[in-house]
Amino acid sequence: MSELHPAFLLWSAAALAACLRGRAGAVLAVAAPLAALALLPQAGASAGAWTAAGFVLEPMRADALSRLFAAAFCLAAALGALYAFSEERPLERAAGLAMAGAAAGICFAGDWVSLFLFWEALTMASLALIWGAGPRSRGAGLRYLLVHAAGGGALLSGLLLLRAADSPLAVSSLVSAGAPAGPAAWLILAGVALNAAVPPLHAWLTDAYPRCSPAGSVLQSAFTTKAAVYVLLRVFPGADILVALGSVMAVYGVVYAVMESDARRLLSYHIISQVGYMVAGAGLGTELGVSGASAHAFSHILYKALLFMGAGALVHCVGTAQLADLGGLYGRLRPVFWLYMAGALAISGAPGFNGFISKPLIGLAAEQAGWKFAATLLHLASAGTFLSVALKLPYLAFFGPERGKVSRPPTTGMLLAMGAAAALCLGTGLYPAWLYARLPFPVDYHPYAFGRVWGTLELLAGTGLAFWLLRRGMKGERGLSLDFDWFYRVPLASAVSAASGALQAAGAGAAYATAKAISSGAALLRERRPPSFPPVGESIMWLAAAFALAVLLSRASGL
Amino acid sequence: MSAPNGVPGAEFLFGLIGAGLLALLAKLLKVLGLRVAEKVEDA
Numbered sequence: 278m279s280e281l282h283p284a285f286l287l288w289s290a291a292a293l294a295a296c297l298r299g300r301a302g303a304v305l306a307v308a309a310p311l312a313a314l315a316l317l318p319q320a321g322a323s324a325g326a327w328t329a330a331g332f333v334l335e336p337m338r339a340d341a342l343s344r345l346f347a348a349a350f351c352l353a354a355a356l357g358a359l360y361a362f363s364e365e366r367p368l369e370r371a372a373g374l375a376m377a378g379a380a381a382g383i384c385f386a387g388d389w390v391s392l393f394l395f396w397e398a399l400t401m402a403s404l405a406l407i408w409g410a411g412p413r414s415r416g417a418g419l420r421y422l423l424v425h426a427a428g429g430g431a432l433l434s435g436l437l438l439l440r441a442a443d444s445p446l447a448v449s450s451l452v453s454a455g456a457p458a459g460p461a462a463w464l465i466l467a468g469v470a471l472n473a474a475v476p477p478l479h480a481w482l483t484d485a486y487p488r489c490s491p492a493g494s495v496l497q498s499a500f501t502t503k504a505a506v507y508v509l510l511r512v513f514p515g516a517d518i519l520v521a522l523g524s525v526m527a528v529y530g531v532v533y534a535v536m537e538s539d540a541r542r543l544l545s546y547h548i549i550s551q552v553g554y555m556v557a558g559a560g561l562g563t564e565l566g567v568s569g570a571s572a573h574a575f576s577h578i579l580y581k582a583l584l585f586m587g588a589g590a591l592v593h594c595v596g597t598a599q600l601a602d603l604g605g606l607y608g609r610l611r612p613v614f615w616l617y618m619a620g621a622l623a624i625s626g627a628p629g630f631n632g633f634i635s636k637p638l639i640g641l642a643a644e645q646a647g648w649k650f651a652a653t654l655l656h657l658a659s660a661g662t663f664l665s666v667a668l669k670l671p672y673l674a675f676f677g678p679e680r681g682k683v684s685r686p687p688t689t690g691m692l693l694a695m696g697a698a699a700a701l702c703l704g705t706g707l708y709p710a711w712l713y714a715r716l717p718f719p720v721d722y723h724p725y726a727f728g729r730v731w732g733t734l735e736l737l738a739g740t741g742l743a744f745w746l747l748r749r750g751m752k753g754e755r756g757l758s759l760d761f762d763w764f765y766r767v768p769l770a771s772a773v774s775a776a777s778g779a780l781q782a783a784g785a786g787a788a789y790a791t792a793k794a795i796s797s798g799a800a801l802l803r804e805r806r807p808p809s810f811p812p813v814g815e816s817i818m819w820l821a822a823a824f825a826l827a828v829l830l831s832r833a834s835g836l
Numbered sequence: 837m838s839a840p841n842g843v844p845g846a847e848f849l850f851g852l853i854g855a856g857l858l859a860l861l862a863k864l865l866k867v868l869g870l871r872v873a874e875k876v877e878d879a
Contacts, residue, residue, distance in 0.1 A: 733847070747860075
């Protein structure tokens with residue numbers, strides 16, 4: 278290879294950052310992603326191939342799609358490191374850089390073997406970031422590992438089937454006649470969908486991300502799901518099932534977000550909702566759909582990082598992100614509020630911000646391709662996004678009766694990172710041509726046409742009125758609504774406990790030690806007192822499945 | 837069926853009704869599953 282691969286630059290920096298202490302490590306964690314960002318324009322179409330163990334490896338193949346995603350990953354890593362500048366957490370710094378390197382590696386991988394290696398490296402680095410938050414995240418990390426081992430297994434099985442069939446291992450489309458082409462493609466899709474947090478394979482996200490440190494959540498929000506979206510755009514464009522799944526997950530995430538009382542869990546559900554738009558864009562497979570999903574992924578990485586920075590600032594300053602324990606903080610955290618609101622307006626698609634120039638592309642692509650019901654669901658999710666992220670969360674945290682004591686102010690690094698992220702959201706929103714010129718396909722869309730601006734303002738105003746009328750019913754309530762993690766936190770944990778009990782009864786020595794270890798694992802898996810019946814998530818899932826079927830049927834019937 | 841476009845006030849009504857329905861749906865599901873939420877205290 279004649280070029281320096283951004284992943285290797287970032288991984289080298291990760292190794293160094295793990296050893297460095299103090300300001301040197303913090304500066305390195307900000308500078309390395311920016312250096313990798315500077316490398317991207319020079320990344321050529323292909324930097325050559327190696328042959329190893331009979332496989333042709335092509336770890337560096339670049340085009341507009343891969344460059345755009347890699348650029349967003351580098352920006353997110355730099356912003357996350359700036360946010361954590363004054364925190365002395367070398368392991369987290371290293372894990373963040375390693376995640377950025379692995380995610381960039383996925384974007385540039387030209388063959389499945391390289392992609393799989395980067396894919397697993399991303400999982401391991403992400404796990405390190407979760408466990409780096411301390412003992413409180415041990416159970417969530419174990420569950421993350423369990424679920425992603427299953428996803429990685431599905432991906433590997435699909436790749437082995439491809440290999441067995443002598444199919445080429447170059448990363449390319451696996452879609453034929455609107456569906457994944459054969460069992461190998463379906464297995465690969467299952468593995469990728471799990472990382473994209475497509476319901477019902479999504480509960481790992483809302484379980485793990487809120488358990489990270491404030492900076493850890495910021496970094497987590499950028500990489501895993503968006504790297505999966507990149508693979509969907511590269512490998513499964515035009516797979517009809519993704520339109521149904523994506524449009525339903527956009528609404529699913531919003532409904533859960535409206536229910537949630539923990540700010541970081543609420544925002545985690547909104548990752549699922551927003552990734553739904555991108556999954557739908559990949560499923561549409563048209564030029565506008567693919568470009569719209571790419572543009573929205575770029576926008577999303579920036580505004581979601583900003584939103585998690587805001588929620589993380591609450592954790593840092595007040596010690597909690599539970600909305601039931603927060604209120605009236607506006608006077609004491611004014612800069613945090615306004616910077617958070619920039620992210621909230623961006624995710625809501627308000628004119629002037631980057632969500633406004635990217636989100637409508639996917640809805641328009643759905644309408645043009647005849648997926649009208651899917652377009653309606655995506656539009657409905659927009660209203661729900663404004664309702665929960667821009668109205669409910671800030672209303673409960675920053676206004677109303679005073680709750681929560683501000684024990685320390687936000688750090689300078691936090692405010693600088695939030696300011697930079699807000700400036701990027703606003704800059705790309707006000708100057709859409711910059712982003713549109715970097716998309717995989719040309720886009721002829723004028724977001725600031727009067728009708729589009731007016732229609733968006735109407736939608737936001739209608740949603741605002743609905744919130745005002747229903748605001749008393751949206752109070753934060755302490756507690757946790759289990760989702761599909763119920764299945765491995767209750768029945769699976771019980772089964773593991775029973776197996777452990779049987780082993781302990783059977784003998785001593787190694788068997789007893791093994792049984793004790795399994796028992797500890799089961800306790801971590803469960804972590805909390807279990808409910809006696811399936812959670813509310815199951816009823817939402819039945820509704821979601823019905824809606825997904827309706828999307829497919831409405832397309833088939835032309836409604 | 838698709839998102840309302842072009843008719844004055846249609847987007848306002850879509851936002852009002854859509855957000856209201858989402859909020860009511862979330863409330864209904866929360867009530868149905870409330871006992872679960874009460875039993876599982878966040879650590």
